[in-house]
Amino acid sequence: MNDRPIKQPGPDHPIDIHPTPGRVVVIADGAIVADSRATLTVSEADLPDVYYIPRADTDLSLLTPTPLKTYCPYKGEASYFSLPGEQGENAVWSYPKPFPAVAQIKEYLAFYPDRVEDIRVLPEA
Secondary structure, three states: OOOOOOOOOEOOEOEEEEEOOOEEEEEEOOEEEEEEOOOEEEEEOOOOOEEEEEHHHEOHHHOEEEEEEEEEOOOEEEEEEEOOOOOOOOOEEEOOOOOHHHHHHOOEEEEOHHHOOEEEEEOOO
8 A cells, every 4th residue: 555645736835847948968977968959847846946858868878777766745756867977876867657747757857966067058049
């Protein structure tokens, strides 16, 4: 039996998911890990915005799955991946089965800004 709470975003904990204008590039250990014009920005309550990049726009060969799992009552269970480099441990997360309220983030990956070399948001040319 699952005793984890499932909460709905609302006025007390808003979650807004919207397309990110421009191009988002993630660099880790000198390599381009992700390069996308289809990124989603997730604005959640008072937390910093997070860029979610499609798996299709990510070099998955650079990601190593880890056993770490965390749970968010608004989004579901997150799986983690490490990247090459000193700071790359558990640098990437994903919600393989997100709750319906945030279903848009399925097949997307998010990166901790302090565990990658750079996350660049470039305007459309």
